[in-house]
Amino acid sequence: MWTNEKAVSNKKPNIKKLIQYGFIKHKNCYTFSTDIKEGMFRLSIYVTESGMTNLEVTDKNTNDEYMLVGVKNAVGSFVGQIRAECDNILNDIIEKCYEPNLFKSEYAKLVIKYIKSKYCSEAEYLWDKSPNNAIFRETKTQKWYAALLTVEKRKIGINEDGTIEIIDLKERPDKINLIVDGKIYLPGYHMNKKHWYTICLDGSVPIKEIYKRIDKSYNLVLNKDQLYFD
Numbered sequence: 001m002w003t004n005e006k007a008v009s010n011k012k013p014n015i016k017k018l019i020q021y022g023f024i025k026h027k028n029c030y031t032f033s034t035d036i037k038e039g040m041f042r043l044s045i046y047v048t049e050s051g052m053t054n055l056e057v058t059d060k061n062t063n064d065e066y067m068l069v070g071v072k073n074a075v076g077s078f079v080g081q082i083r084a085e086c087d088n089i090l091n092d093i094i095e096k097c098y099e100p101n102l103f104k105s106e107y108a109k110l111v112i113k114y115i116k117s118k119y120c121s122e123a124e125y126l127w128d129k130s131p132n133n134a135i136f137r138e139t140k141t142q143k144w145y146a147a148l149l150t151v152e153k154r155k156i157g158i159n160e161d162g163t164i165e166i167i168d169l170k171e172r173p174d175k176i177n178l179i180v181d182g183k184i185y186l187p188g189y190h191m192n193k194k195h196w197y198t199i200c201l202d203g204s205v206p207i208k209e210i211y212k213r214i215d216k217s218y219n220l221v222l223n224k225d226q227l228y229f230d
Contacts, residue, residue, distance in 0.1 A: 001046075001054050001055065001056040001065070001070070002054065002055055002056075002069075002070025003052070003053060003054050003055070004053070004055065004087070004090060007053075007087075007090055007091065007094060008051070008053045008094065008098065010100060010101055010102050010131075011051075011094060011098040011099065011100060011101055012051045012098065012099055012100075012101035013030075013047050013051055013053070013097055013098055013099075014097055014098065014099050015030065015049065017096060017097040018030050018032075018047060018093075018097045020097075021093060021096060021097050023045075023047065023097075028048055028049050029046050029047065029048050029049075030046070030047045030048075030049075031044060031045070031046050031047075032044070032045045032047075032093070033045075034089065035060075036057070036082065036085045036086065036089070037081065037082055037085060039060070040059070040060060040061070041057050041058060041059055041060060041066060041082060042057070042058045042060055043055065043056070043057055043085070043086055043089060044056045044057075044058070045089070045090065045093065051101070053090075055070070055086055055090065057069045057070075057082060057086065066082070069082050069083050069086060100123065100125055100131075100134075102125075102131065102132045102134075102150070103132075103134075103148060103150070103165055104165070105165045105201050105202070107165070107201035107202070107203065107207055107210070108148060108165045108167075108201050110207055111146075111148065111167060111201065111207075111210065111214070112148070114211055114214065115136055115146065115214065118215075119136075119138075119139075119218060120139070121136045121137065121138070121139070122136075123135070123136060123148065124136070124137065130149075132149070132150035133147065133148070133149045133150065134147070134148045134149075135147045135148075136148075138218060138221045138222065140222075141221050141222070143221040144170075144221075145169070145170055145214075145217045145218045145220065145221050146167060146168065146169055146170075146214055146217055146218075147167065147168040147190075147191065148165065148166075148167055148201075149165070149166050149167075149168065149189060149190070150163050150164070150165050150166075151163060151164060151166060151189060155189070156186055156189055156198060156200075157182065157186065158200075164200055164201075164202060165200075165201045165202075166186075166189060166198050166199065166200050166201060167198070167199050167201055167210065167214075168188050168189060168190075168191050168196050168197070168198050169196065169197060169199065169213050169214060169216070169217040170195055170196055170216075170217040170220045170221065171195065171196070171197055171216070171217070171220070172195075172220065173194045173195060176193070176194060176195070176197060179197055180197050184199070184200075184204050184205055185197050185198070185199060185205075186198040186199075186200070199213070
């Protein structure tokens with residue numbers, strides 16, 4: 001049994017899609033099996049709820065594990081063909097059943113969960129050059145109401161090295177100057193600063209307050225913002 005760590009790096013399984021694909025749950029693990037190499041071998045893929053993904057190839061004649069396929073230094077046309085089949089199947093599963101898992105902070109994960117639950121919005125990763133950045137848009141208008149970004153701290157005025165996860169939200173222009181204080185609420189990063197502001201997802205703003213401000217931003221694109229923070 002081995003793990004293709006590179007293939008599943010920064011990704012997480014969507015359990016519902018795994019089941020639709022054909023995975024079967026056994027305790028806390030989901031398993032998918034299929035014959036490969038013209039029926040000579042059987043590939044089994046095991047995915048845990050935490051996202052760990054393991055593969056196992058079994059020789060159907062002997063019922064022994066064919067361990068060479070998981071050995072990086074093993075070469076040869078035969079093992080190469082088996083490895084290629086395994087990679088193709090795994091890549092298909094990843095494409096159809098896995099989602100990006102790029103944001104690491106607790107607050108970023110809570111924000112993604114909140115937006116998905118309340119507004120049925122999925123994070124969209126639009127930029128190849130900035131794979132750690134995502135936006136959320138309102139379904140009908142297709143307008144953006146939130147952006148999750150990973151940025152260098154110094155670029156948003158924090159005088160220390162390293163990166164930080166932030167959320168950019170919309171606000172009415174007449175409210176921006178009242179909100180942005182340069183400490184907790186910052187000017188919109190990479191956005192029109194007349195309409196956007198930034199919150200660091202480091203606990204400096206309580207998560208329930210962030211939820212309220214997400215609601216306000218969402219309703220702004222629907223022209224319903226009068227209900228919030230007036």
